Amino acid sequence: GAVVSQHPSRVICKSxxxxxxxxxxxxxxxxxxxxxxxxxKQSLMLMATSNEGSKATYEQGVEKDKFLINHASLTLSTLTxxxxxxxxxxxxxxSAADGNEQYFGPGTRLTVT
Amino acid sequence: GEDVEQSLFxxxxxxxxxxxxxxxxxxxxxxxxxxxxxxxxxxxxxxxxFSNMDMKQDQRLTVLLNKKDKHxxxxxxxxxxxxxxxxxxxxKTGGFKTIFGAGTRLFVxx
Numbered sequence: 001g002a003v004v005s006q007h008p009s010r011v012i013c014k015s016x017x018x019x020x021x022x023x024x025x026x027x028x029x030x031x032x033x034x035x036x037x038x039x040x041k042q043s044l045m046l047m048a049t050s051n052e053g054s055k056a057t058y059e060q061g062v063e064k065d066k067f068l069i070n071h072a073s074l075t076l077s078t079l080t081x082x083x084x085x086x087x088x089x090x091x092x093x094x095s096a097a098d099g100n101e102q103y104f105g106p107g108t109r110l111t112v113t
Numbered sequence: 114g115e116d117v118e119q120s121l122f123x124x125x126x127x128x129x130x131x132x133x134x135x136x137x138x139x140x141x142x143x144x145x146x147x148x149x150x151x152x153x154x155x156x157x158x159x160x161x162x163f164s165n166m167d168m169k170q171d172q173r174l175t176v177l178l179n180k181k182d183k184h185x186x187x188x189x190x191x192x193x194x195x196x197x198x199x200x201x202x203x204x205k206t207g208g209f210k211t212i213f214g215a216g217t218r219l220f221v222x223x
Binding site: 034042043044046093103104107 | 153154157158201211213218
């Protein structure tokens, strides 16, 4: 089946630094990729939707200058959390769609100290 | 906007059936999903149902859809300790956007 990977799986960074998370579709081309955020014991909240080669569409309340999304190819999307703060600590999950189905990555746990 | 609601907890004994319920507000949903999330892991698609279906069975899993009442359920037969996880109901709306419920935490007691 279709596989989506994320790297890193866990990252700890200091407050004020930036962190980049990669999302790759390993065996299919993803026309659309999604980034979700999940707080402890809560559901997934969609942050943004990105199509290859175009700007991401951000959900209401998500700061586009803080959460930079790049979808440069059909197999790679990146999420950069800029000037991270402790409240950005969360579980970030990406998802890739091939036009028919949506497949989820394993998630990246970000801890900002 | 769209809303998906689930009860937060369910506890069952090993070997019993589990029924996880979900209600939603968006009647235009085309696909309705059940995902499983184990601690510290991503989401695993368990099963899905098209909006024009009433029921779908897949081994131990049975999905029931009542479109009139906007109610979706997942029944797990012969629940095992390995089924302990969080189960998310999710709906696909227009443009591939998927809306998730808050998740139901299933505890299976041996």
